[in-house]
Amino acid sequence: MNKSPYQVLLYYRYVPIPDPSGYLDSHRRLCEELELRGRIIIGAEGINGTVSGTVASTERYMEAMRADPLTAEMEFKIDPSEGHVFPKLSVKVRREIVTLGLPDEGDINPNQLTGDRLSPREFYEAMQEEDVVVIDGRNDYEADLGRFKNALCPPIRNFRDFPAWLKENTPNLRGRKILTYCTGGIRCEKLSGYIRKEGFDQVYQLDGGIVKYGKDPEVQGRDFEGLCYVFDERVGVEVNHTETRKIITHCRYCGVEESRYGNCRWPDCNEQIFVCPACRENEGLFCGDACRTAALEAGIALNPDEVTVS
Ligand SMILES: [Zn+2]
Numbered sequence: 001m002n003k004s005p006y007q008v009l010l011y012y013r014y015v016p017i018p019d020p021s022g023y024l025d026s027h028r029r030l031c032e033e034l035e036l037r038g039r040i041i042i043g044a045e046g047i048n049g050t051v052s053g054t055v056a057s058t059e060r061y062m063e064a065m066r067a068d069p070l071t072a073e074m075e076f077k078i079d080p081s082e083g084h085v086f087p088k089l090s091v092k093v094r095r096e097i098v099t100l101g102l103p104d105e106g107d108i109n110p111n112q113l114t115g116d117r118l119s120p121r122e123f124y125e126a127m128q129e130e131d132v133v134v135i136d137g138r139n140d141y142e143a144d145l146g147r148f149k150n151a152l153c154p155p156i157r158n159f160r161d162f163p164a165w166l167k168e169n170t171p172n173l174r175g176r177k178i179l180t181y182c183t184g185g186i187r188c189e190k191l192s193g194y195i196r197k198e199g200f201d202q203v204y205q206l207d208g209g210i211v212k213y214g215k216d217p218e219v220q221g222r223d224f225e226g227l228c229y230v231f232d233e234r235v236g237v238e239v240n241h242t243e244t245r246k247i248i249t250h251c252r253y254c255g256v257e258e259s260r261y262g263n264c265r266w267p268d269c270n271e272q273i274f275v276c277p278a279c280r281e282n283e284g285l286f287c288g289d290a291c292r293t294a295a296l297e298a299g300i301a302l303n304p305d306e307v308t309v310s
């Protein structure tokens with residue numbers, strides 16, 4: 001039974017929205033009335049959102065979306081939560097609801113061109129086949145925290161770097177069956193369509209992404225290693241509920257398992273790093289000596305709770 005007082009919703013839908021700005025105004029009003037927080041992106045091609053709110057208000061939000069013909073088919077991924085996981089509400093209009101950055105004339109409409117959708121079970125089974133390439137469709141720092149066993153994780157900082165990476169790696173991928181996955185499925189809609197457009201014919205995507213894969217009663221997140229990176233205050237969420245679960249990230253100082261990301265406290269750096277509680281105490285939350293020295297010289301304490309005496 002879900003007794004948590006809040007819920008986090010993750011959802012998207014590629015559907016033509018005739019007047020994105022008008023839609024934005026009414027949608028923002030709805031979210032404000034329900035006191036939701038989170039990030040929603042609206043475009044002529046669809047809507048992409050993640051919000052937190054009380055159970056009652058998130059339920060009303062989903063009802064409102066289902067009552068609107070545009071979003072009646074929306075699939076919501078729901079996580080229980082103890083409170084809001086976003087500091088505020090942001091609703092914006094963008095050309096793309098997830099930015100792959102292709103020029104207008106080369107843009108992908110996932111309703112016309114995309115990879116074949118695999119259910120969590122089908123995806124798990126396909127991963128076991130010979131000569132399959134599982135491509136992580138997310139950024140490098142997301143894959144660092146957790147990824148499918150044996151996945152190929154492109155060293156990219158931003159989704160829009162994918163096309164260049166694919167061009168470089170096309171020779172290694174030719175003739176192989178390609179599986180793609182991302183957090184909730186939206187990036188794969190375009191990514192798998194793009195890969196297909198580049199001349200690959202066996203292209204498949206994990207429907208509903210890692211989040212749905214972790215909730216599937218049958219696969220229960222099997223063979224996903226580490227945590228799933230999410231763009232809210234939780235940072236990482238559990239996916240694998242089987243005996244194959246493991247932590248793949250380690251404290252950069254002592255090497256002990258650590259899955260909590262922190263940002264290097266030197267503001268000019270801000271890199272996302274893993275430092276265990278004991279080393280946070282001794283070394284501070286810094287990526288290394290250079291940032292620690294710079295921070296100490298600037299009077300920044302080793303730890304957030306520490307008070308500097310000047
Ligand atoms: Zn440590």
Ligand SMILES: [Zn+2]
Pocket residue numbers: 264265266269270271286287288291
């Ligand atoms: Zn640093």
